Amino acid sequence: MKQTITLLNGSPRRRSTSGSIIDHLVESLSNDFDIRCHRAGDDTGELIDSIDGSHLLIVVSPLYWDSIPSDLLNTFKSISETDLEGKGMIAIINCGFPEAYQADTAIEICRNMAIKSGMEWKGGLTIGGGGSIDGRPLSTYGPERNAVRALDLMCESIIKGEGLTSEAEGLAALPFFPTTLYIIAANHHWRRLARKNGIKRGLRARPYDGEESRD
Numbered sequence: 001m002k003q004t005i006t007l008l009n010g011s012p013r014r015r016s017t018s019g020s021i022i023d024h025l026v027e028s029l030s031n032d033f034d035i036r037c038h039r040a041g042d043d044t045g046e047l048i049d050s051i052d053g054s055h056l057l058i059v060v061s062p063l064y065w066d067s068i069p070s071d072l073l074n075t076f077k078s079i080s081e082t083d084l085e086g087k088g089m090i091a092i093i094n095c096g097f098p099e100a101y102q103a104d105t106a107i108e109i110c111r112n113m114a115i116k117s118g119m120e121w122k123g124g125l126t127i128g129g130g131g132s133i134d135g136r137p138l139s140t141y142g143p144e145r146n147a148v149r150a151l152d153l154m155c156e157s158i159i160k161g162e163g164l165t166s167e168a169e170g171l172a173a174l175p176f177f178p179t180t181l182y183i184i185a186a187n188h189h190w191r192r193l194a195r196k197n198g199i200k201r202g203l204r205a206r207p208y209d210g211e212e213s214r215d
């Protein structure tokens, strides 16, 4: 009989980078394992039953304010009050800034939650520049190819019953683009979004500082 893995999506967005990562994991792992997918904010009882019947929990989440989204935080509170000794846990955090290390604190939050509930911490991956994926399927030829390779190495480790390797952690954290290019593209996207919402001037306004507009 196949072992079971529970995948927990921490993103509140329907079309999300976390969802793209989960789709890739399902594709890579479903030959060897039964996979159960859950979302933070859905029925916590069902999720805990699912973790209880699995040998591994993989949490995939965005970084929100250097932490994790509130639905996932609430879910973590419930999981950490449950004895889940004998289960393993891995976390994958993607963030908007190009530097993957921004997600290090969130990985620590996940690790602490694993330890509190008695799970064995198997490691975490941090991925920067997540906004450039935004729900599209991951590609081995796209800018995210190193992250995809890291996910594939992670799946190989899971199939062998091992924890994450430092090679996988290092590959996941490599930037998708040079940081300066990423910032130019992100600023362009931000201005386009502002124009689309009828804002032509005042993007740098700081009304609470008494400054109406600095454009």
Ligand SMILES: Cc1cc2nc3c(=O)[nH]c(=O)nc-3n(C[C@H](O)[C@H](O)[C@H](O)COP(=O)(O)O)c2cc1C
Residues within 6 Å of the ligand: 011, 012, 013, 015, 016, 017, 018, 019, 061, 062, 063, 064, 065, 066, 067, 094, 095, 096, 097, 098, 102, 129, 130, 131, 134, 135
């Ligand atoms: C409320 C909110 C807070 C965020 N905080 C951060 C942050 O502190 N650092 C960061 O690098 N990105 C931050 N981001 C960007 C997300 O981490 C990024 O867009 C991510 O790719 C979204 O992943 P998802 O599509 O799986 O939800 C934030 C996004 C939102 C909506």
